[in-house]
Amino acid sequence: MAEKFYHKRIKEEIKKIAENSGRYKKIGIEKKIPIPHPNQELVFHYNPEVVLTTKLGKKLIFEVLDDQLRDYNLIIADIIQAYLVGNVANVIFISKDEEGSKLTLKLSRVMGAKLEENGFFKKEIPEVLVYTISYQEVRSGKFQKIVTNFAKKDGWG
Numbered sequence: 001m002a003e004k005f006y007h008k009r010i011k012e013e014i015k016k017i018a019e020n021s022g023r024y025k026k027i028g029i030e031k032k033i034p035i036p037h038p039n040q041e042l043v044f045h046y047n048p049e050v051v052l053t054t055k056l057g058k059k060l061i062f063e064v065l066d067d068q069l070r071d072y073n074l075i076i077a078d079i080i081q082a083y084l085v086g087n088v089a090n091v092i093f094i095s096k097d098e099e100g101s102k103l104t105l106k107l108s109r110v111m112g113a114k115l116e117e118n119g120f121f122k123k124e125i126p127e128v129l130v131y132t133i134s135y136q137e138v139r140s141g142k143f144q145k146i147v148t149n150f151a152k153k154d155g156w157g
Contacts, residue, residue: 005138005139006064006066006096006135006138007049007064007066009138009143010049010064010094010133010138010143010147011029011030011049011050011062011064013143013144013147013148014049014050014052014062014147015027015029015050017147017148017151017156017157018050018052018156018157020157021151021156021157023052023054023055023156024052024053024054024055025053025054025055026051026052026053027050027051027052027053028050028051028052028053029049029050030047030048030049030050031047031051032045032046032047033045033046033047033048033051033085035081035084035085046081046082046084046085048061048062048063048078048081048082049062049063049064050062052156054089057087058087058088058089059085059086059087059088059089060088060089060090060091060092060156061082061085061088061090061091061092061126062092062093062094063078063082063091063092063093063094064093064094065078065093065094065095065096065100065104066096069095069096069097069099069100069103072103072107075093075103075104075107076107076111078093079091079107079108079111079128080111082126083111083115083125083126088126089126089127090126090127090128090129090154090156091108091126091127091128091129092128092129092130092131092154092156093108093128093129093130093131094130094131094132094133095130095131095132095133096132096133096134096135097132097134098132100132101130101131101132104128104130105128105130108128108130109128112125112128129150129154131146131147131150133146133147
């Protein structure tokens with residue numbers, strides 16, 4: 001129950017900030033993004049919580065973590081799927097606690113380093129940002145100011 005409330009409130013706040021900014025031509029809440037095989041043999045779908053598409057076509061992907069924190073392989077799957085989407089500028093993870101934030105940041109650095117090691121240029125790998133917003137901050141309403149501050153600091157709001 002707390003997880004659904006947590007997800008819903010954060011997604012609503014991101015949407016509100018994005019709409020008020022006027023920077024985005026498209027705001028997708030839980031919209032599936034197709035990731036096709038180059039030969040169209042198979043298409044799988046990635047379903048992040050929020051995708052903001054700028055007027056120039058760059059995407060900001062938001063993932064709200066809770067269940068994934070129990071199995072870091074799920075975080076890795078989110079990172080890889082986000083990296084496979086075209087035109088992604090930033091992948092922004094929101095964790096309920098500092099431990100989850102640190103783990104997510106560490107995993108994203110490892111994944112980015114492995115991609116570089118395997119021939120990707122650093123500029124081809126989307127930047128990963130990780131925010132910590134607790135259940136208590138969401139329940140109390142303090143999270144709205146926190147999300148607004150992150151949006152201003154990182155230039156997406």
